[in-house]
Amino acid sequence: MSYLSTVPSQRLRLANGVELCVAQQSWAERVGICLRVAAGSHDEPAAYPGLAHFLEHLLFLGSRDYDVEQGLMAYAQGCGGQVNASTQAHHTDFVCELPAERLQPALARLLDMLRRPLLDGAAQLREREVLDAEYQARSQDADSRIDHALGQALAAGHRCGDFLAGDRASLALEQAAFQQALQGYHRRHYQAGCMRLVLVGPQSLAELLDIGRSLLEELPAGEVVVRQAPPPMLPLRAPRLALQHVDAGLYLGYAVQLDEPGLAAALELLLEVLQDPAPGGLLAGLRAARLCSQLQARLLYRHAGQCLLRLDFPGAGAEQGGQLIAELQGWLRRVQVEPGWPARLADWRQARALRQFGMALLALARSLQDAETEVDDARLLKTLGALLAQLAGGAGLIELACDNQARPPWPATGLALPLAALPARELPAALLTARLAPVESLQALPEVAPPILPLARLRHYPGAADDGPAALHWFGEIAGQHSLPQLQAMLQARIADVQRACERLGITLHLAVQPGGWSLELQGAAALLPACSARLLPLLLAPPSDAAVPASAGLLLRQLLQRLPELGGAESGCGLQGLSVGLGQDEWARLDALFVAVEPLPAGQPPAAPNRELLWRKVRQPGRDAALVLLCPLADVDARSEAAWRMLGHLLQGPFYRRLRGELQLGYALFAGYRQVQGERGLLFALQSPVCDATGIFEHIRSFLDQQRQRLDELPEVEFDRCREELAQALRPPRGNVARAEQLWQLQLAGLHEEHPQRVRRALAELTPGELQVAYAQLMQSSRWRVLASGPRSNA
Structure with missing residues (x-):
């Protein structure tokens, strides 16, 4: 087995300052795009928390050469692709995955929306409501609240202590100063010198480079952005904190200030070792002492030599905190001089190559975005030693205890938490002798002796x-x-x-x-x-x-x-x-x-026909939002019916998004499209809303579907043919093992023959508008519908 060579890739920097990285996955049928702008929420004006996140949303609402109907979101949805974006502390990522032959048009739309957005005033007002709804959901999310609480321990002035999602109050759209700040942030950061583009697809490296370079070279070189060093994380202002929280538990943070080459790799290696349950390691020792059942470690922040780590200990109570911290600190001290680190490092490098081999397109694109200049083993081990020494010193250690005790609001930018500082204490003596767990074999995981x-x-x-x-x-x-x-x-x-x-x-x-x-x-x-x-x-x-x-x-x-x-x-x-x-x-x-x-394996059996009545299943969920999923099962399982229903789903997904999210402002999380649930195929509609209950969401979806009757009746022939061609491309036989296995498995669950996809493609080529209207009539038979909702259906 030889998977240890890295994926073929190439990097270059263009004259205007853009970085371009391309990688080939020869078996892929789609292409992954990840464009990173080197600016995020910590780079926005302090007076307007959430401005960077708000701009990320606005960029999708039309640009100079492409309105919303022709923009990247609509284009990707139209060919079965996906688009997303995220704003982090010091960068903003825009990702897209779609058929490989659509790369050039998709990239043209992406670059136009980043460079020349409309930033329309009416669109801003609508999108602020969407952002406010997202803020309300994030502010109630348990993980987000814990991250925010850990940030409060850092030195005053560091923006890791701010909650920067943005809400109705912080996004003062009506103020001229806000609009100037928004335009200035975009002009300063959304320019060639701040961008890095990664393309991953089946094309050759030369072809990917040509496509990327031909479009990126059109970007004008902007002014060089001089980055200021972030304020220090240390000394901590509150090393011990207690948070009122629904789930009791213990969470630790580590603030690190260490500007050394190879720091990202050293952190990745350390986090892997911390979570290793192998005998002789830290986690095995903590379990044996009944201090915790798991150890989950992640990196919350890294920039300019500063890092914030988070360690979760499921099963650990606050009363065990002192002993658990003592054992963790003792382990960090012992492994600084551990002779097994070179073997762990070699194993880690090989395992990383295996992970890269198996990555999905967008995961690989993100990984290449995060890649830094490689350092040799000696330099990396030296950086790791410095990292371990700083962690073992304890100056950046944060202890967060969660319980249900009421506490006053802790003042913080963006979100006040029921949080209080606790007094310092002496740690008990460490009792364990755990060290570095041995290396696991890469050739194969240990197998149980067959047959089992x-x-x-x-x-x-x-x-x-x-x-x-x-x-x-x-x-x-x-x-x-x-x-x-x-x-x-x-x-x-x-x-x-x-x-x-x-x-x-x-x-x-x-x-x-x-x-x-x-x-x-x-x-x-x-x-x-x-x-x-x-x-x-x-x-x-x-x-x-x-x-x-x-x-x-x-x-x-x-x-x-x-x-x-x-x-x-x-x-x-x-x-x-x-x-x-x-x-x-x-x-x-x-x-x-x-x-x-x-x-x-015998051929699968088609699922039994559902009861002829609307099924509404209530699933009690915490939180103030409501959510609903509507499944409309396919009326018949033959190829011609499926072709018509797939076409129907293709035509409805874009308008569903624009109507319920854009025009009605019902919520920011939604989905519409053709899906298979267990062995049953059909159309799926889903929405989470902060302004409607479950019944309201259901009625809005049903109203939307009612309104599509006239549009489908009047659908122009050219649009009908275009959608049919896009679907035909999406239904091509898969090339790679993973995609082929997924298709065969879904056919098995649905009780369909392996030739069924080809039959659907042939039926699609012969599909008529009349068959599409029949499918719509079948869709609207609500007695077949099934609902999963966060609340009951009201009698009204």
Whole structure:
């Protein structure tokens, strides 16, 4: 197995100051775009918190050469792509993924919206309401509140202590000074010298460079932006804090000031080692002492040699805080002189190459954005030693205890928290002797001696050597009366350690539960998938135990979407089933050897027809927002019906977004399109709103659908043909192993023949406007609809 060479890539800087990086994934069918502007919320005027985030939103609302209907969002949605953006402390990212042949037009739209936005006044007023709704949701999010609380410990004046989402009060659009600040921020930062573009696709490096360079060279070179050093993080103003919070627990932060080469790599290596559950390491020692069950470490901020780390300890109480901190500090002191670091570093470099091999397009594009100049092992180990010494010194250690005790508001920019400073204390003596956990083998995860499982029904499809990572899908039955969130939490807790071991070797793992069972998707190096399965399957197939408490899933709409299987058709059967694409003969043999018996996977069974009545399932969720997901199942499963419904979804998704988000200002999180839920296909509509209850959302969606009747009746022939061609391109047979496996697995769940996608493409070529109208009439039969909502349906 040799996956240890990096993905082919090339970097250059153009005369106008733009950086361009391209990378080739030969098996991909799509292209990933990540454009970073080197300015974010910490670069905005202090008088207007949220201005940078607000500008990010405004850029999508029309530019000089492309109005909203022709802009990047509409263009990407029209060809089955996706677009997103995020504003961080010192950069703003714009990402897009769409068919590879659409790269040039998409990039032209992206650059035009960044360089020449309209910044229309009416659009600003509408978008401020969207931002305010997003602010309200983020201000209630548990993770965001903990991050904000940790920032309060830093030295006064550092902007990590500010909550910079932006709301109705901070975005003073009516003031001339605000408009001047907005224009000035855009003019100063959204120019060539502040931009770095990463393109990842199947094209050759030369072709990607030509496309990027031809458009980027048109950008004028702006004035050089002289960056001021951020204010110091240290000394801490409040090292110990207590936050009133719904979930009790202990959270630690570390503020670091260390401007050394290779710091990003040293941090990544350290965070990996901290979370390693292998015997002899820190986490194993903390578990043995019953101080915590997991250790989750992440980087919240890094810029100009400053860093803020966050460490979570699920299962640890505030009363254990002193001993836990003492053990952590003792471990940091001991491993400064640990002789095993060179071996860990070599292992980390190899594992990083494996992860890069298995990355999705946008994940790889983001990774290349974050990449810094490589340093040799000696320099990196020296930086790591300095980092460990600073952490062990404890000057930047922040302790945050969360409980339900009432506390007064702590004044802070953007969001006041119920937070209080606690007095300093003496730490107890460290008792553990944990050091650096040994290196794990890269060639394969340790396998349990086969056979370990009684029976599996499998189907293997070969894959070409240049078709990228292999993919393996599993389905297993599970009994019990737990809710889906409880089952998800229980199974996720069971596999947490193995999942970490898999993911550090580049194996993408996704676990989902549904009525009657669970599904597991693995992607990555073919040689590792049998070993991963050998470790994971016994854990997933064991009888249910007491369910773990579901973790907070963040955005309300995302929580509902994760529970979509509750709206699906019949429960799947047939015991343990598996389907692979891209494994070789050796991997097939190793996989089959795990089972006492192996049978061919039978063809799937179509889901049972739903009851002929509107199903409304209420899912109680915390928070002030409401959210609703509406599934409209496909009336017939034949290819001609599916072609018409796919066309219908293609035509509705753009108008749905513009009407409910742009015109009605109902919410900022929404979705519309063709989806498969378990084995059932149909159209899915989803919305989270701070201004409507669940019934109101439902009525707005139904009203929107009613209003589409006339538009579909009057649809111009040229638009009909254009949409049909775009769909035909999206339905081309997939090339890569991962995409092919996903298609075959969904066909298996839906009980459809492998030739079904080709039949749909042929039906699409023959589709008539009359068939589209029939599909619309079927869609509007609300007796077939199914709703998952955060509230009940009112009698009105």
